[in-house]
Amino acid sequence: MIKLALTKGRIEQKALQLLEKCGYDISPVREKGRKLVFHCGNLQIVLAKAADVITYVEHGTCDAGIVGRDTIMEQGGNFYELLDLGFGKCSFALAGLAGEEFYSGYGHKTVATKYPNVAKRFLQSKGIDCEIVKIEGSVELAPILGLADAIIDIVETGDTLRENGLSVIETVADISARLIVNTAAMKLKNQEIEQLLNQLANEVVKNAQTI
Amino acid sequence: MKQIPKNVPDGTRDLIYEEVLAQRCLRQEIETLFSQLGYSPVVTPTLEFYDIFDHDRRAIQETSIYKFTGPDGRLLALRPDNTAPIARLVSTKLREANLPLTLCYSQTIFRLSAAYNAKRSEILQCGVEILGGDKRDGDLRALFTALETLKLSGESFKLEIGHAGFFEALIRDEDLSEEQKAHLRSYIAAKHSGGYDFCLGQTSPRAVELARLLPRLCGGREVLEKAYRLAQGNAAACAILDELAWLYDAFWQAGLGDKIMIDLGIVQSIDYYTGLVFRGYVEGIGEAVLSGGRYDHLLEQFGKGMPACGFAVNVSELAVIRPVQAASSAAEWSFSAGAEDLKRAMARLQKARETHD
Numbered sequence: 001m002i003k004l005a006l007t008k009g010r011i012e013q014k015a016l017q018l019l020e021k022c023g024y025d026i027s028p029v030r031e032k033g034r035k036l037v038f039h040c041g042n043l044q045i046v047l048a049k050a051a052d053v054i055t056y057v058e059h060g061t062c063d064a065g066i067v068g069r070d071t072i073m074e075q076g077g078n079f080y081e082l083l084d085l086g087f088g089k090c091s092f093a094l095a096g097l098a099g100e101e102f103y104s105g106y107g108h109k110t111v112a113t114k115y116p117n118v119a120k121r122f123l124q125s126k127g128i129d130c131e132i133v134k135i136e137g138s139v140e141l142a143p144i145l146g147l148a149d150a151i152i153d154i155v156e157t158g159d160t161l162r163e164n165g166l167s168v169i170e171t172v173a174d175i176s177a178r179l180i181v182n183t184a185a186m187k188l189k190n191q192e193i194e195q196l197l198n199q200l201a202n203e204v205v206k207n208a209q210t211i
Numbered sequence: 212m213k214q215i216p217k218n219v220p221d222g223t224r225d226l227i228y229e230e231v232l233a234q235r236c237l238r239q240e241i242e243t244l245f246s247q248l249g250y251s252p253v254v255t256p257t258l259e260f261y262d263i264f265d266h267d268r269r270a271i272q273e274t275s276i277y278k279f280t281g282p283d284g285r286l287l288a289l290r291p292d293n294t295a296p297i298a299r300l301v302s303t304k305l306r307e308a309n310l311p312l313t314l315c316y317s318q319t320i321f322r323l324s325a326a327y328n329a330k331r332s333e334i335l336q337c338g339v340e341i342l343g344g345d346k347r348d349g350d351l352r353a354l355f356t357a358l359e360t361l362k363l364s365g366e367s368f369k370l371e372i373g374h375a376g377f378f379e380a381l382i383r384d385e386d387l388s389e390e391q392k393a394h395l396r397s398y399i400a401a402k403h404s405g406g407y408d409f410c411l412g413q414t415s416p417r418a419v420e421l422a423r424l425l426p427r428l429c430g431g432r433e434v435l436e437k438a439y440r441l442a443q444g445n446a447a448a449c450a451i452l453d454e455l456a457w458l459y460d461a462f463w464q465a466g467l468g469d470k471i472m473i474d475l476g477i478v479q480s481i482d483y484y485t486g487l488v489f490r491g492y493v494e495g496i497g498e499a500v501l502s503g504g505r506y507d508h509l510l511e512q513f514g515k516g517m518p519a520c521g522f523a524v525n526v527s528e529l530a531v532i533r534p535v536q537a538a539s540s541a542a543e544w545s546f547s548a549g550a551e552d553l554k555r556a557m558a559r560l561q562k563a564r565e566t567h568d
Contacts, residue, residue: 058497059329059497060496060497060498061497078498079401080401080402080426081401081402081403082402082403082426181402182497183492183497183498183499184492184493184496184497184498184499185497186402186429187369187371187472187474187492188367188368188369188492188494190369190429190430190472
């Protein structure tokens with residue numbers, strides 16, 4: 001049996017559709033109420049917040065998990081990232097007030113973000129010394145209110161940015177949902193993991209063809 | 212009055228009663244095994260000069276090492292690893308010894324780890340180092356010792372073997388920058404399914420192919436056949452596969468093969484291992500509990516180059532999943548009656564010693 005952690009919310013819905021197409025009976029999860037653990041044949045499904053999916057998989061209390069690349073990039077950790085599931089697509093972007101040059105000048109810059117690790121790595125790779133301010137809610141406010149020169153945030157359609165007078169300066173990384181697997185489970189439950197991986201991979205390919 | 216903290220630092224823990232017994236029994240069983248297999252014990256200091264761990268063949272990154280300044284202003288470290296101190300010892304005090312040297316140890320190591328991740332910063336390791344002598348002999352000896360060590364924890368375990376040089380041999384002739392190679396290594400190590408295209412661009416279709424196929428080369432003997440095809444007559448890569456095939460087949464022919472797996476997707480971001488690499492996994496623990504390999508260039512750093520390989524097993528972690536044995540409750544001893552009680556105590560102790568023998 002494989003213990004699979006799903007990220008609650010949108011990723012959960014898409015992941016369940018995918019598992020259903022793979023032939024798993026996921027009806028126990030559909031009728032969930034407030035439960036968090038479900039038995040679906042030889043799959044045990046656990047629902048958790050994105051960052052916790054990584055924590056559970058890294059510690060091996062779950063064998064595998066489905067989580068966005070954004071959380072993987074922010075949190076890091078030691079696990080295998082086996083498959084791009086092709087849904088939950090968006091990107092990390094550096095964005096600033098439209099018409100303002102971020103890269104020009106030598107003044108010390110400030111960047112606001114909900115993802116300080118991603119921001120730090122990106123700016124370091126560019127050789128830019130920069131203050132990073134952690135924001136919990138709508139990051140777009142920071143440059144508008146003058147707290148930061150730019151933001152690094154998840155961009156899906158770009159509508160929120162546009163409506164607030166911001167525009168993308170540079171894409172930092174592409175994001176989508178991933179299948180991650182605990183390193184020990186990969187060896188100890190090799191056949192079961194390979195089977196799940198192949199089923200999911202086949203469906204992902206089919207989905208990509210229909211789009 | 213000063214408030215004394217009521218806790219231990221993050222990553223450390225107290226062990227009480229059966230927790231101590233579990234760790235002690237396991238340690239004794241492993242030490243007995245090592246001794247039966249002809250390894251000789253050594254102990255090195257908990258404190259070493261930081262430089263022992265800070266050189267071209269370092270195994271542990273700077274940010275994971277506890278460091279502080281000694282009385283003479285020199286930088287000291289709480290040992291983050293047991294192999295470098297043993298390499299120091301072998302290339303100084305044992306430099307005249309007959310080779311191969313087969314050494315074993317049981318010592319704690321200390322590692323700084325990120326906050327709130329429940330990782331230990333103090334770990335008891337038991338391990339062996341095989342220095343000098345025939346490489347094949349050393350590899351098989353280390354693997355057999357590792358296999359027997361894992362067996363002490365039960366039947367649900369796997370020992371995976373790979374080679375630090377396989378990936379490097381395959382990309383040697385590709386036109387890639389060091390940065391691109393580093394990207395590729397991290398993707399393959401994480402068994403990443405995609406995303407390497409953007410960092411490699413159109414420069415090397417062969418590298419993209421390797422990134423796609425290497426993470427999948429994990430399993431039994433069939434993996435080696437696939438790998439030979441992937442190597443396409445690359446002499447260095449094929450020689451590496453021959454080495455692994457020899458080891459793998461030796462275990463199968465001796466009836467010990469069912470616990471061994473091959474993973475050619477093992478790549479290293481640091482320049483430490485030079486040949487065989489292996490890791491042991493045990494049911495119930497979410498990370499490798501045993502890890503080791505061949506490190507033929509480490510001893511050069513200490514002025515006496517020789518081939519070497521070894522492994523360490525994480526006894527702190529392995530002891531946790533051992534079936535709990537109840538600690539024997541302390542017998543009643545009374546000393547309030549003075550001489551009479553002392554005589555009784557000596558008689559009881561004598562009796563206990565006789566039954567123990």
